[in-house]
Amino acid sequence: MDTTVSHFYDPxxxxxxxxxxxxxxFVDGTTTPRDYLETCLAVIESREPVVKAFVTMNLxxxxxxxxxxxxxxxxxxxxxxxxxxxxGIKDLFETRDMPAQMGSPIWKDHQSFRDAAHVHALRQxxxxxxxxxxxxxxxxxxPGPTTNPFDAERTPGGSSSGSAAAIxxxxxxxxxxxxxxxxxxxxxxxCGNIAIKPTFGALNRGGGHSxxxxxxxxxxxxxxxxxxxxxxxxHQGAGGDPGQPGLFGDEILAPPVRPKKLARxxxxxxxxxxxxxxxxxxxxxxxxESQGVxxxxxxxxxxxxxxxxxxxxxxxxxxxxxxxELRWPLNVYREMGPGMLSxxxxxxxxxxxxxxxxxxxxxxxxxxxVKARLAELAPIVDGMVTLSQPxxxxxxxxxxxxxxxxxPASVSGGPSITLPLMAVDGMPLGFQLMGFAHDDAGAVGIAxxxxxxxxxx
Amino acid sequence: MDTTVSHFYDPxxxxxxxxxxxxxxFVDGTTTPRDYLETCLAVIESREPVVKAFVTMNLxxxxxxxxxxxxxxxxxxxxxxxxxxxxGIKDLFETRDMPAQMGSPIWKDHQSFRDAAHVHALRQxxxxxxxxxxxxxxxxxxPGPTTNPFDAERTPGGSSSGSAAAIxxxxxxxxxxxxxxxxxxxxxxxCGNIAIKPTFGALNRGGGHSxxxxxxxxxxxxxxxxxxxxxxxxHQGAGGDPGQPGLFGDEILAPPVRPKKLARxxxxxxxxxxxxxxxxxxxxxxxxESQGVxxxxxxxxxxxxxxxxxxxxxxxxxxxxxxxELRWPLNVYREMGPGMLSxxxxxxxxxxxxxxxxxxxxxxxxxxxVKARLAELAPIVDGMVTLSQPxxxxxxxxxxxxxxxxxPASVSGGPSITLPLMAVDGMPLGFQLMGFAHDDAGAVGIAxxxxxxxxxx
Numbered sequence: 001m002d003t004t005v006s007h008f009y010d011p012x013x014x015x016x017x018x019x020x021x022x023x024x025x026f027v028d029g030t031t032t033p034r035d036y037l038e039t040c041l042a043v044i045e046s047r048e049p050v051v052k053a054f055v056t057m058n059l060x061x062x063x064x065x066x067x068x069x070x071x072x073x074x075x076x077x078x079x080x081x082x083x084x085x086x087x088g089i090k091d092l093f094e095t096r097d098m099p100a101q102m103g104s105p106i107w108k109d110h111q112s113f114r115d116a117a118h119v120h121a122l123r124q125x126x127x128x129x130x131x132x133x134x135x136x137x138x139x140x141x142x143p144g145p146t147t148n149p150f151d152a153e154r155t156p157g158g159s160s161s162g163s164a165a166a167i168x169x170x171x172x173x174x175x176x177x178x179x180x181x182x183x184x185x186x187x188x189x190x191c192g193n194i195a196i197k198p199t200f201g202a203l204n205r206g207g208g209h210s211x212x213x214x215x216x217x218x219x220x221x222x223x224x225x226x227x228x229x230x231x232x233x234x235h236q237g238a239g240g241d242p243g244q245p246g247l248f249g250d251e252i253l254a255p256p257v258r259p260k261k262l263a264r265x266x267x268x269x270x271x272x273x274x275x276x277x278x279x280x281x282x283x284x285x286x287x288x289e290s291q292g293v294x295x296x297x298x299x300x301x302x303x304x305x306x307x308x309x310x311x312x313x314x315x316x317x318x319x320x321x322x323x324x325e326l327r328w329p330l331n332v333y334r335e336m337g338p339g340m341l342s343x344x345x346x347x348x349x350x351x352x353x354x355x356x357x358x359x360x361x362x363x364x365x366x367x368x369x370v371k372a373r374l375a376e377l378a379p380i381v382d383g384m385v386t387l388s389q390p391x392x393x394x395x396x397x398x399x400x401x402x403x404x405x406x407x408p409a410s411v412s413g414g415p416s417i418t419l420p421l422m423a424v425d426g427m428p429l430g431f432q433l434m435g436f437a438h439d440d441a442g443a444v445g446i447a448x449x450x451x452x453x454x455x456x457x
Numbered sequence: 458m459d460t461t462v463s464h465f466y467d468p469x470x471x472x473x474x475x476x477x478x479x480x481x482x483f484v485d486g487t488t489t490p491r492d493y494l495e496t497c498l499a500v501i502e503s504r505e506p507v508v509k510a511f512v513t514m515n516l517x518x519x520x521x522x523x524x525x526x527x528x529x530x531x532x533x534x535x536x537x538x539x540x541x542x543x544x545g546i547k548d549l550f551e552t553r554d555m556p557a558q559m560g561s562p563i564w565k566d567h568q569s570f571r572d573a574a575h576v577h578a579l580r581q582x583x584x585x586x587x588x589x590x591x592x593x594x595x596x597x598x599x600p601g602p603t604t605n606p607f608d609a610e611r612t613p614g615g616s617s618s619g620s621a622a623a624i625x626x627x628x629x630x631x632x633x634x635x636x637x638x639x640x641x642x643x644x645x646x647x648c649g650n651i652a653i654k655p656t657f658g659a660l661n662r663g664g665g666h667s668x669x670x671x672x673x674x675x676x677x678x679x680x681x682x683x684x685x686x687x688x689x690x691x692h693q694g695a696g697g698d699p700g701q702p703g704l705f706g707d708e709i710l711a712p713p714v715r716p717k718k719l720a721r722x723x724x725x726x727x728x729x730x731x732x733x734x735x736x737x738x739x740x741x742x743x744x745x746e747s748q749g750v751x752x753x754x755x756x757x758x759x760x761x762x763x764x765x766x767x768x769x770x771x772x773x774x775x776x777x778x779x780x781x782e783l784r785w786p787l788n789v790y791r792e793m794g795p796g797m798l799s800x801x802x803x804x805x806x807x808x809x810x811x812x813x814x815x816x817x818x819x820x821x822x823x824x825x826x827v828k829a830r831l832a833e834l835a836p837i838v839d840g841m842v843t844l845s846q847p848x849x850x851x852x853x854x855x856x857x858x859x860x861x862x863x864x865p866a867s868v869s870g871g872p873s874i875t876l877p878l879m880a881v882d883g884m885p886l887g888f889q890l891m892g893f894a895h896d897d898a899g900a901v902g903i904a905x906x907x908x909x910x911x912x913x914x
Contacts, residue, residue, distance in 0.1 A: 096789075106570075113563075113793075114786060114789045114790075115789055117785035117786070120785055120786075120788060120789055121785075124788075204785060206668055206785050206786065207785070207786070211663055211668075211698075211699050212699055213699040213700025213701075214700075235814070238784070238785050239781065239782075239784065239814060239817065241668075242668050242669055242670040242782040243670025243671075243782075243821065244670075245814075245817075245818045245821060246814050246817070246818075324696065325696075325699040325700075327695070327696065328574035328577055328578075328661060328663050328664070328695050329571060329574070329577075329663065329664070331577060331581075332553075332571045332572055332577055333571075336570075357692070357696060357702075357703050360696065360702075360703070361702045361703075364700065364702060
């Protein structure tokens with residue numbers, strides 16, 4: 001029994017078990033990966049007209065891959081824990097069988113002849129690539145058509161909008177996301193996902209749009225088991241980013257670990273958090289304390305205060321870094337004519353043109369200081385906690401919400417996990433657990449303990 | 458008068474002055490960028506059938522760009538020191554007007570809609586993009602058709618084969634190269650170029666094939682003035698690699714600086730160097746000493762011995778790093794069918810499959826140690842010298858020669874400059890000057906002094 005499933009991922013309503021739970025049926029022959037895929041496709045058929053999570057799908061390809069997986073289980077030779085798992089791929093990444101359109105008219109119908117590194121690794125491990133999920137324009141802020149699966153009037157968040165919504169809608173057990181500022185953890189929070197943004201560089205992002213120095217590949221899933229299975233399989237087949245040591249941790253999910261000490265981090269966004277969200281958060285904190293976990297804050301240790309001071313202004317820092325690094329290719333795209341870039345992107349271009357090499361170097365130095373302050377926290381606490389988003393998904397599809405709670409983990413490069421432990425007005429809210437660089441497995445162990453021990457919202 | 462020109466770059470024979478020298482004529486109206494381009498094209502027409510430096514050319518585009526530059530000089534408003542400079546682009550990089558075929562049947566006729574970051578920056582600065590130059594297969598070892606301009610029976614070196622040969626043949630004043638192990642400095646040495654492999658990350662390599670953690674963008678040129686003008690213009694427009702501080706140094710070429718102390722570095726390849734090459738090298742060393750430069754070796758300072766010890770086995774280290782990092786996309790390419798990858802690349806794939814994440818991490822740690830040993834040399838000497846290649850270009854086009862003298866600077870990430878100060882049997886030989894990370898301008902100052910002060914071979 002998968003004890004790491006999101007409460008918002010409702011197996012009963014959609015008859016979609018977590019993939020981890022389904023595998024025993026594939027092994028004993030009572031069900032098949034093809035059956036599992038068909039359940040996913042039925043949910044997609046029913047919900048996609050409103051949710052709009054997908055840009056493209058390859059159903060014949062997915063069915064053929066599921067049938068091949070069925071044969072492997074029948075032969076007693078599955079390739080990996082993700083053999084037969086239906087997965088969605090964020091449309092910022094190349095696939096040999098579907099276009100990579102990057103949420104941008106510039107890349108409309110752009111078809112690569114190859115799979116991105118992680119897509120290749122997933123297929124090698126037996127996973128079933130179902131379709132490409134909606135992203136914002138070039139993975140930045142300008143939204144696509146996706147709606148929040150819990151309320152179609154609300155944003156699913158972004159930029160991994162389609163992946164987050166597909167999981168929230170129980171369409172798939174797992175989908176790929178990527179995060180530069182807040183593109184995995186925030187939409188996952190809005191959509192009730194469990195999601196992992198691993199340590200910077202832990203998963204190879206080859207074959208994608210982004211060369212940004214802060215872009216992370218990660219995963220959205222209905223359970224922590226399925227999330228870990230996906231990122232482990234990607235690392236197994238494709239390693240980390242070139243020059244990075246990649247993901248550390250075993251194939252099997254880390255055992256649950258009750259932390260001794262956690263730091264609650266006051267990020268910039270806290271002043272604007274509404275009372276119900278604050279109450280929901282405090283309820284989790286109180287529960288942690290009731291379990292014997294010491295929850296420290298900046299007053300308890302100067303290393304916590306130093307980290308908070310270092311991450312202050314992280315969102316602006318992310319924007320400055322990205323704008324400078326995006327001067328190319330945005331300058332090329334702008335020259336392609338009107339309508340190719342959104343007004344939002346044009347405004348960012350203008351900001352980028354104001355920046356100097358010296359200004360950029362100062363930003364890099366600030367990011368290094370955040371990393372150093374994070375490392376200094378490792379002997380003090382077992383992890384850091386905060387919100388995954390300022391509140392429930394805002395009404396309206398014109399904005400994907402505020403990244404202020406996500407920038408610190410993106411800047412620090414440490415792993416970040418969102419757990420759907422809270423709800424306000426029936427909408428999911430993510431509780432963010434941040435860990436230390438290269439100790440993704442350690443963060444996952446704490447996350448597992450919380451998921452298994454905490455009462456459901 | 459450009460005092461930094463390579464002796465092997467013969468302005469008299471081809472009536473091709475260095476671009477730096479030509480500019481005064483553009484300014485006073487006695488000649489034009491279009492005239493300069495036509496001189497280049499005449500040399501290309503005469504020599505290309507044997508040299509085979511180019512994969513593709515865009516002559517109408519180049520002529521139009523040269524005419525536009527002519528108008529700017531006429532109006533007294535040139536855009537930069539490279540306005541009107543004809544430049545060749547290594548065929549590993551995207552151009553909006555020519556395919557990027559990567560020396561591989563997989564990428565045959567592959568046409569991008571955009572310019573690579575450095576190509577965009579060069580065009581913005583007014584440079585004239587003439588054509589795409591031959592590269593080895595995917596920038597690795599399997600050679601293209603290019604011949605050495607000084608002896609068509611010999612290799613031009615690789616992987617920047619066409620760029621090195623185009624400069625050696627006086628076809629162009631400058632051409633773009635890239636180096637992972639020895640792909641700029643070695644072919645430049647074989648072809649009598651002046652070339653700069655800047656500090657790792659100093660120039661943005663966006664829009665190219667390689668995401669390798671050791672790939673450097675650099676330049677081949679007929680003079681140090683023109684080489685620096687190109688890399689400065691690239692940095693001005695496109696910055697460095699994302700996450701790297703980029704190139705340091707002013708637009709104007711660093712003044713000549715006589716170093717006080719240089720370390721002569723005994724790299725792995727020295728045991729196989731033939732007597733004439735060794736004699737030519739010792740002649741330069743003796744000259745340095747005659748100028749009051751202290752040339753130290755491992756016996757003189759333990760930091761030099763420590764650096765030599767750290768770089769021992771650098772070539773193997775480079776290969777191990779690259780093989781692991783190239784598992785993707787080579788695995789995708791291999792699956793595309795027979796004939797898509799050379800036997801050489803298939804063999805590297807097999808080696809890559811033997812590697813583990815732990816083995817790769819050990820390689821990364823070794824590279825970090827080399828960088829640390831290099832930094833420790835900075836207070837001891839002003840630079841390091843060695844050969845740019847084991848000897849003159851070997852006979853035969855089946856191999857692009859040995860990278861053993863180049864791997865140390867690639868691993869260390871510091872700048873490396875080759876100076877065509879030597880010759881054996883009428884063939885050029887490069888003398889390699891290595892500098893310290895982010896002090897490219899310092900290395901260039903020493904290189905300039907050597908070029909200006911040393912008697913010609």
